[in-house]
Amino acid sequence: MARPVERAPGEQRGVRRVGIADLGSNTARLVVFEYEPGAWFRLVDAVREPVRLGAGLARAGRLDPAAVGRALAAVELFEDYGAAVGLDALEILATSAVRDAVNSEDVLAPIRRAGYSVRVLSGEEEAELGVLAVANSFTATDGWVMDLGGGSAQVSRMRARAYGGGRAYPLGAVRLTEQLLFGDPPAAGEIAALERLAARELGAVAAEIRRSGLPLFAMGGTIRNLARIDQRLRAYPLPVLHGYRLARPALDAVIDELGSLPLQQRRWVSGLRPDRGDIILAGALVFRWLMEAAGLDEVRVSGVGLREGAFFRGFLPAPHHVEDVRAFAVRNLARRYPQPAAHVRQVMRLADRLFAALAPLHGLGPADRSLLAAACELHDIGVALDYYRHDRHGLYILMSAALPGFEHSELALLSLLVRYHRKGAPRIGAYRGLLAAEDEGRLRCLTACLRTAESLERSRAGRVRDVAVDLDAEAIRLTLTAGEEPAVELWEVRQHADLFAAAFGGRRLEAEARVL
Template sequence: MARNYYAIIDVGSNTMRLVIYLKDKSGRLREVENVKAVARLRNHLSEDGNLSDEGFRVLLTTLSSFKEVAFSYDLDELVCVATATIRQADNKEQIIHAVSEETGFDMRILSEHEEAYYGYLAVANSTSVQEGVTVDIGGGSTEVTYFKDRKLINSHSFPFGALTLKQDFFKKDLPTEEEFYKLRRFLMDEFKTLPWLKKKNVPLIGIGGGARNLVQVDQNLKEYPLAGLHQYKMKDSDLSFIKNYLFTLPMKKLQKVEGLSKDRADIILPATEVFHSLYDTIQANGFILSRKGLRDGVFYEQLTKDMGTSLFPDVLEESIHELVSDYDLNMKQINHVQHLAHQLFHQLHEKGLGSLRKEDWTEVKRASYVYNLGDYIDSEASYQHTFYLLANRTIDGLMHMERLRLALLASFKNKTVFKQFLQPYKKWFLKEERKKLRLLGALLKFCYSLDSTRRSTVQDLHLASHGKDLHITLYCSGEWMPEEYQTEKQKKHLEKSLKRNIELSFVESK
């Protein structure tokens, strides 16, 4: 089977990066190679505005190295883009020509608007945030955008980045209190020049290496038990704590902080102050990391060029279908189980049983797509694999807590295993939330047992209440003995959650 590989080279002011993507069977791009070089081209922009000879040497040597890696793949397409430093260089035409002569790459210099737009596009196509402000701080520029209903409303590129802020405000690698205060005052004044940023009270979404390192430090300090950075959320107090913690450390200790890249140790403080000052300006209601950024935005534009819109219709739906495809899940069975689960859920809801709310159905439906997907790996330990895969895999469109809830529902086996999976995260949930999740998991497991042979034998169901007992009539087409056996075996989990005895009657459908 032919494999489709795509590559992008991002020539940034601080780092240069080559990323190779593989187009999977669901049509999405999956990262298979990520090569980074800390080139710091910004430091090679001379006072006369030209990239220096040494800057040319670093740029061309790095690109030649990337070319060797990239061409070890049979590429369908390679894109090379450059941002602030090359954009601001007076000899940019000479740079483009040299790159073409030396490597054969057709380097595209992104405009300020394009750089901001691609960051927004990556966020809009990989998170569930409907309204927010994005910030991408590079070495030589900082891009901010505001979007609402997933549509870009405003964008701006500030001519400063982590490297230039350090050069302009810090005499040494680490700032004094006065230097740090002056930097904050400067940033607050700059952000106030954009009226559309003031008091938005929406999430601030961080893109790029500075934001990623900030989140990694936070997760390490908290001994965070879930894997993944994308869509991780921090509060104002978290940002303040990290900033103050990093500010107190000497450079040797700063370089050894878990989660902080050694090559970013000297520029993490200006980057963190950009996030904190912008957070205060927009009066954000949270700081969310997007692992997807400019590079992904460029390819999202490519992927959607035949759609008439650059936005995926539903980010989470795309991710769920990606999981269904990756684990060869049976869509016919999923649809049938959803039909039965919908009937049972709403009949329980109508009778006021289980304290169910209409919005709980959304979680049941979502989990029904991926219920017990770990069976793909090993049927004997399928529930463990299901929980681990869903809890620790990035799922675009789901925040970390939503992803954990999905994992708990889709891996439900029994009360003991549920409590075992929940144990490291127990403090994250109120007692009533834990009970509700257990009930929803038991309901889903019960409905899957109704289609244990995947023949859609049980077509409909009806729930009746008799005092403390529940009676479920199951209308069948064809032989139902295997379904009856499995359901009688599994109903105890639902009985325990509802605190009701359940009687089952299997009858022929009229």
């Protein structure tokens, strides 16, 4: 059993550390979350073991003894890890393979004898957790969620961010490979047989998806690996899978490449985990059939799944939803890289004042205002690494963060705002493939607002109480209201006149203070 937690000096009291283990048909995984209930969380570790528990199950209806041995060895590994690091709790979940096998007790009994509880999820419970994970990681309130694992595929309806029904289909990647794909590479007739089975199983729900016109969110190792392959083929500039849009033509191209290679070459395709080389085609073909039949141009890739859904049930009270996905994501990241709260509030307030006053010049809308607020809240996160070059450190942190609720184009723009919040001529650079030509102008205007607000708070003493803006054809005049002469703030603002000129039609920047 997990022993009591011993916190390192300086660690926060009230912070919990829990592990959630998932015994899947292909892979056993342990994820570890550190969190303060209802406030913030972070993933701090993950352990993965490809146990292939569902091997032979479709044919025999029983778990193979060797597969059981691999699964129990993985659980022992997870238990040892939990004891070593002092988890507050370890939750073990079992899914399709254990659920469907007549000899499931071969796995369950030894785990229970070791003193651990293990919960076998029904197909509906598994689907509910997947929907909960999507509801807390995307801004959509309605849609479809597909979780394709090793033994089965769940397709669920999300209605108003809640589970709205669904079912499990016998279309897992391990199951289908063992049943239908024998060639190396698979023959055309084998692929056709798999597609006929997909049509038989998914035909009705594909028609429902087509009629609804709603997006499909896809989770599981198969879709993550397919998306990663596509990203490598495209030289995609963001190292982020969550929220990635995998287009149908791109999936076709990936399948063409995978389907042309024998297994030993397929295992080493860039972006693909080698242990998935033998089963990746089966899952890819199911996704392709469903996208074509449902009239979907793309699927939205989810980097979260049932493990995160299970975590949210303990992290938040019922109905286990964060109120605002984007706002929570920003706040959650900010808590991991602490900044002086008063300084952040002041920068946010002043930047918003500037954005509103400069609206006749920039013409930007509510979405840009929201993005600016997020950049203000996160602008100094790089200081957690080091003050020098903290703008670049912040760029790296954000570019590596799967920030829930944000499109990848928004994440790129947000990261660039943090990068240029203190110096440098804003430019899109390597992220041009994610952003449109007009985004360069957006970046300059938003950076001007953020950098000026940061300059007005240069002493971090809150001396600038307000800023008034006067516009004409030649100049932008800032009048600062302060309780004492804000000499350093005025000096800092004037350093960035070139940015204002570039952002706002060549107008010169003038600044003065009114001391009350």
